[in-house]
Amino acid sequence: MGERIVRKRLCVLQVTPEKPNPKHKEYFNTKDCDFYFVTHDSPHHDALKFCPNTKWAETRNILVELVPKNYDYYAFIDHDYIFKTRGELSPMDQMLEDLEHNPAVLTYYPGKTLKSEYATDEVFLNSRDYSCIPFTHAGFKIVHHSLLRWFYPLHTKFSVDIDSCHLFNILEIPFIKHVFVSHKMIYDNGISDENATYNSKSGYSKYKMDELWKWIRPSFKKQGILKAGDPNGQRKDDSLVIKEIFVKIIKTKDVRPSPSPRDVDYFCLDKIQSVFDLEHECFINKKRDIETQFEKINDTFRNKVEKIIRKEVTYKTLMVKKNPWVKIVKSINNQLEEHRDITIDECVEIYQKMKHNKNLFIHNAKTSPELIEYLRDKRVAIVGPAPYLTGLGKGKIIDNYDVVVRVQTEIADPKDYGSRTDIVQSCLNSNYGPKVASYLSNTLPNDRPKFIICHDSVARETYPGSKKWLSTIVEYNNYLKKYGVPLAQCRQDDETWDRWALYWEIYPKAHIELVDDSVYTYYSENFNSGYGSLNHLLSCPLKELGVFGFTFYNFGVVRNMKDKYNSEYIKSLGSDGTYLGPDKVLHDQISQIMHCKNVLEKDPRFVLDPDIRSQMYTKSITERIEKFKKLPKFKQETE
Numbered sequence: 001m002g003e004r005i006v007r008k009r010l011c012v013l014q015v016t017p018e019k020p021n022p023k024h025k026e027y028f029n030t031k032d033c034d035f036y037f038v039t040h041d042s043p044h045h046d047a048l049k050f051c052p053n054t055k056w057a058e059t060r061n062i063l064v065e066l067v068p069k070n071y072d073y074y075a076f077i078d079h080d081y082i083f084k085t086r087g088e089l090s091p092m093d094q095m096l097e098d099l100e101h102n103p104a105v106l107t108y109y110p111g112k113t114l115k116s117e118y119a120t121d122e123v124f125l126n127s128r129d130y131s132c133i134p135f136t137h138a139g140f141k142i143v144h145h146s147l148l149r150w151f152y153p154l155h156t157k158f159s160v161d162i163d164s165c166h167l168f169n170i171l172e173i174p175f176i177k178h179v180f181v182s183h184k185m186i187y188d189n190g191i192s193d194e195n196a197t198y199n200s201k202s203g204y205s206k207y208k209m210d211e212l213w214k215w216i217r218p219s220f221k222k223q224g225i226l227k228a229g230d231p232n233g234q235r236k237d238d239s240l241v242i243k244e245i246f247v248k249i250i251k252t253k254d255v256r257p258s259p260s261p262r263d264v265d266y267f268c269l270d271k272i273q274s275v276f277d278l279e280h281e282c283f284i285n286k287k288r289d290i291e292t293q294f295e296k297i298n299d300t301f302r303n304k305v306e307k308i309i310r311k312e313v314t315y316k317t318l319m320v321k322k323n324p325w326v327k328i329v330k331s332i333n334n335q336l337e338e339h340r341d342i343t344i345d346e347c348v349e350i351y352q353k354m355k356h357n358k359n360l361f362i363h364n365a366k367t368s369p370e371l372i373e374y375l376r377d378k379r380v381a382i383v384g385p386a387p388y389l390t391g392l393g394k395g396k397i398i399d400n401y402d403v404v405v406r407v408q409t410e411i412a413d414p415k416d417y418g419s420r421t422d423i424v425q426s427c428l429n430s431n432y433g434p435k436v437a438s439y440l441s442n443t444l445p446n447d448r449p450k451f452i453i454c455h456d457s458v459a460r461e462t463y464p465g466s467k468k469w470l471s472t473i474v475e476y477n478n479y480l481k482k483y484g485v486p487l488a489q490c491r492q493d494d495e496t497w498d499r500w501a502l503y504w505e506i507y508p509k510a511h512i513e514l515v516d517d518s519v520y521t522y523y524s525e526n527f528n529s530g531y532g533s534l535n536h537l538l539s540c541p542l543k544e545l546g547v548f549g550f551t552f553y554n555f556g557v558v559r560n561m562k563d564k565y566n567s568e569y570i571k572s573l574g575s576d577g578t579y580l581g582p583d584k585v586l587h588d589q590i591s592q593i594m595h596c597k598n599v600l601e602k603d604p605r606f607v608l609d610p611d612i613r614s615q616m617y618t619k620s621i622t623e624r625i626e627k628f629k630k631l632p633k634f635k636q637e638t639e
Contacts, residue, residue, distance in 0.1 A: 010073035015059040017041040057154040057164035078139035101259035104178035106142040111188030134246040138165035149290040157630040158208040213239035219280035284341040315364040318501040323636040352598035365498040365539040368488035375540040378402040384549030385569035409439040412568035427529035430460040440483040455532040457497040508588035523588040525635040556589040590628040
């Protein structure tokens with residue numbers, strides 16, 4: 001490494017709505033300190049950047065990316081903080097005095113408007129000049145230059161800001177004895193944004209923090225400390241447990257912070273790796289400099305990744321039960337010497353968007369030869385149960401297709417949903433399969449569908465909760481085969497299921513989405529059989545696939561059953577809570593929307609009903625996909 005040139009002791013970095021706090025600018029814009037800021041509500045001529053529609057953590061990252069990297073310390077201070085020194089020094093001079101201890105991180109004693117058990121503890125405040133207080137407010141942190149790349153970029157996976165704050169405090173643990181809380185100045189929160197998600201939706205924010213901890217916990221090597229604090233593991237996914245444990249340890253042992261020499265380099269891999277597994281995705285780029293960590297994936301970068309993918313990833317690579325992307329991405333990153341490491345989600349998106357990708361499900365799935373010939377060069381319509389078709393009178397348009405595929409067998413109104421059922425699509429579980437059997441038994445043999453199509457590998461558990469699954473083939477043979485309607489599935493000659501490859505291609509994730517201020521949608525870590533059938537049909541040499549009655553369950557905005565299904569479908573298949581039937585918990589719609597835009601929409605044969613297609617390209621859907629892409633995936637196996 002070349003010699004680092006230090007011009008000033010520190011700089012102050014601030015995120016502000018329209019203009020910097022004038023008091024702060026007066027305090028901190030001195031010969032010893034530079035002052036930088038970005039705005040998010042309106043532009044300012046002195047701002048480093050105007051950052052509309054961003055969250056606190058995102059704007060902090062923008063500040064770090066843009067600021068010169070030639071300071072000893074970087075002070076991150078929220079614009080609404082009020083300072084009260086307890087001596088004769090000004091806030092700036094107090095900070096400079098405290099920095100003489102050369103801390104890893106410096107912050108100050110919390111005032112009474114801040115939520116902290118220390119805020120009202122006058123005895124502790126007056127008992128010492130400096131203390132170690134784990135998990136302090138992230139709104140005021142002064143970070144040593146050697147640790148800028150450790151704490152930043154802040155993780156924004158969970159999009160509620162307090163998750164970023166919590167992770168920052170977790171990342172302080174390797175350096176906790178060098179984290180100084182100065183009692184010589186008190187800071188208070190002047191303004192609290194009651195509309196911020198972490199205030200207005202505190203329960204949802206806590207869920208996001210717990211998801212963060214669930215994601216990061218496997219990398220934390222001090223499992224003995226966690227076990228001692230939570231011996232029965234009943235709160236293992238509770239994000240506050242680690243805070244409670246370390247606050248108790250520091251208090252019990254009365255740990256005091258230790259100063260360091262001026263030339264200290266806190267980024268010690270041995271120390272860090274004693275606490276965290278740096279192979280975890282959270283840390284894959286932490287050995288790189290801060291500039292590289294902020295690298296965007298431009299065309300050159302993307303082309304390099306695509307070249308490796310085309311060389312190493314085949315359809316068979318994805319046709320496995322365990323997550324293949326872990327190994328794939330590790331191999332790619334080993335070959336990206338000039339770039340930062342990519343994440344699995346970045347790799348999946350690149351794979352979906354690659355031009356002329358011959359390894360997609362729609363180019364490789366193996367289905368019934370009879371179905372292939374039946375659909376060859378045909379215009380095919382598939383009709384789902386979405387309620388939006390009611391009253392639109394599209395029945396004649398649907399019936400004019402050469403072949404009509406129907407999700408299940410229920411027809412709400414032929415004027416709107418068509419009258420024909422040439423092929424039935426079903427997942428064949430114990431709720432849906434018997435309804436197909438009932439339909440076939442009440443239909444004359446010559447009027448029965450030509451095929452039942454099902455891309456699913458398993459139908460149901462042997463009994464609820466057993467986690468032992470019966471295959472769809474067994475389900476079909478048990479009570480459907482006798483009706484003489486052949487089952488068309490997607491399975492290779494070696495009896496591996498094509499569905500596995502489609503699962504990893506779509507990459508669904510379990511999560512709760514706050515769609516707007518009143519709608520929370522619970523998604524499972526799976527995709528829908530109906531969406532799978534779109535891919536199944538496109539794997540056949542058909543001329544056109546017209547898609548009607550598919551809305552991705554009202555694009556995940558579900559307040560009741562009528563947002564999801566037409567009345568006839570609900571009447572036949574049951575209300576919310578029916579075992580393996582319609583339920584409030586949906587399969588992951590966002591991953592399917594993203595896959596549809598990236599893969600199916602690029603196939604000229606795929607024709608989505610214009611009434612629905614226009615909604616898929618709205619700003620709202622784009623923003624929801626962007627949030628989704630950052631989320632971790634917890635389930636690492638499929639059935």
